Amino acid sequence: MTGDLSPIDKAKFVAARRAADLVEDGMRVGLGTGSTAAWLVRCLGEAVRDDGLKIRGVPTSARTAALAREVGIEVISLDEARWLDITIDGADEFDADLNLIKGGGGALLQEKIVATASDRMVVIADAGKEVEALGAFPLPAEVIPFGWQTTRALIEETLVGMDVLGRDITLRMNGDRPFVTDEGNHILDLHLRRIGNPRQLALVLNQLPGVVENGLFLDICDTVVVGHGDGRVELRDLNEGTVEEGRLDFVDSDNLFRDISD
Numbered sequence: 001m002t003g004d005l006s007p008i009d010k011a012k013f014v015a016a017r018r019a020a021d022l023v024e025d026g027m028r029v030g031l032g033t034g035s036t037a038a039w040l041v042r043c044l045g046e047a048v049r050d051d052g053l054k055i056r057g058v059p060t061s062a063r064t065a066a067l068a069r070e071v072g073i074e075v076i077s078l079d080e081a082r083w084l085d086i087t088i089d090g091a092d093e094f095d096a097d098l099n100l101i102k103g104g105g106g107a108l109l110q111e112k113i114v115a116t117a118s119d120r121m122v123v124i125a126d127a128g129k130e131v132e133a134l135g136a137f138p139l140p141a142e143v144i145p146f147g148w149q150t151t152r153a154l155i156e157e158t159l160v161g162m163d164v165l166g167r168d169i170t171l172r173m174n175g176d177r178p179f180v181t182d183e184g185n186h187i188l189d190l191h192l193r194r195i196g197n198p199r200q201l202a203l204v205l206n207q208l209p210g211v212v213e214n215g216l217f218l219d220i221c222d223t224v225v226v227g228h229g230d231g232r233v234e235l236r237d238l239n240e241g242t243v244e245e246g247r248l249d250f251v252d253s254d255n256l257f258r259d260i261s262d
């Protein structure tokens with residue numbers, strides 16, 4: 001069964017599986033969005049079901065909320081939780097300082113609010129997501145639908161003064177319609193190729209009217225769990241360096257693999 005999965009899916013799974021062990025009884029847990037975070041939600045659901053783990057989850061999207069309920073995790077809103085013990089989420093890119101690009105799945109706004117309201121943010125990712133400099137992955141900016149073309153033009157102008165290699169901006173589509181986020185907004189993908197000064201860019205983007213939030217997560221993530229296709233997994237922490245390197249066994253996880261790949 002596991003043989004049917006690609007090495008990337010196995011890498012995502014082992015990262016999620018290892019990160020699930022960081023979640024303890026009684027915790028309020030931010031649940032990320034995306035294919036890697038979906039493995040995590042499944043792993044936590046298994047722990048709730050089989051080991052009696054008691055947690056309350058705050059999902060970062062309607063998709064994750066539906067999956068969390070399906071696997072038996074108690075779902076509460078961020079306002080009910082107020083503050084979270086830990087958030088575990090995927091990323092599109094991460095660098096050595098654990099700065100991130102997120103939003104490939106369009107959930108960056110809720111993800112950033114939830115991660116910022118957490119004592120600890122842990123990113124789970126396959127090793128291919130690690131980059132020297134952020135920006136090869138298009139940077140998502142969530143914009144309100146009203147006047148989005150004007151907002152795009154404003155961003156274009158703003159990028160002229162920025163330390164980036166590319167300046168193309170595309171409206172994210174869902175079939176032949178603009179993609180709509182859970183908050184009813186659109187996503188502009190900024191094809192920058194390399195971001196020389198992420199901090200400056202993040203500040204400037206968020207000052208533009210029409211921009212709700214951008215996908216740069218700076219100084220938010222503390223820990224990354226990196227998975228490899230052969231089952232190797234590394235846990236790196238900003239304060240402690242590489243804390244652990246190990247390997248996870250796929251055999252015990254056949255049910256999880258089956259559940260998600262079906």
Ligand SMILES: O=C[C@H](O)[C@H](O)[C@H](O)COP(=O)(O)O
Pocket residue numbers: 032033034035036037089090091092101102103104105106107108111
């Ligand atoms: O909006 C989506 C999120 O930021 C995802 O966590 C990110 O795109 C990574 O997704 P995946 O785990 O599917 O690569």
